[in-house]
Amino acid sequence: MLELTRNGAYLKCSAIHVATGVEVSAMGPATEPEGLKRVAVAKLKRALASR
Template sequence: MPDDLGEVIVEATRNGTYLKVTAVHVATGIEASAVGPAMEPKAVERLAIAKLRRLIATS
């Protein structure tokens, strides 16, 4: 988990061959989601966290 962001809650939901990962920044309530192949859960999680970083940087 990225320490520079503070506390982040990560939730993964599988739907067939796809995985949706949602990352929520606890301090601000900002959330970001990413969808990708269920066979690559860490890659989808990294993408969701990267999107969350961009959203926090622009807020």
């Protein structure tokens, strides 16, 4: 699950693995939501691989 939250000029993208509850987030410019989604998913994959 991906969740986007805007705070002014910045966007926070949280990626949550529903089955395990592992959550990671990435922050960046609000003009690049697709890039933030890619970064958050990549971070989530790394977090799950290290478990």
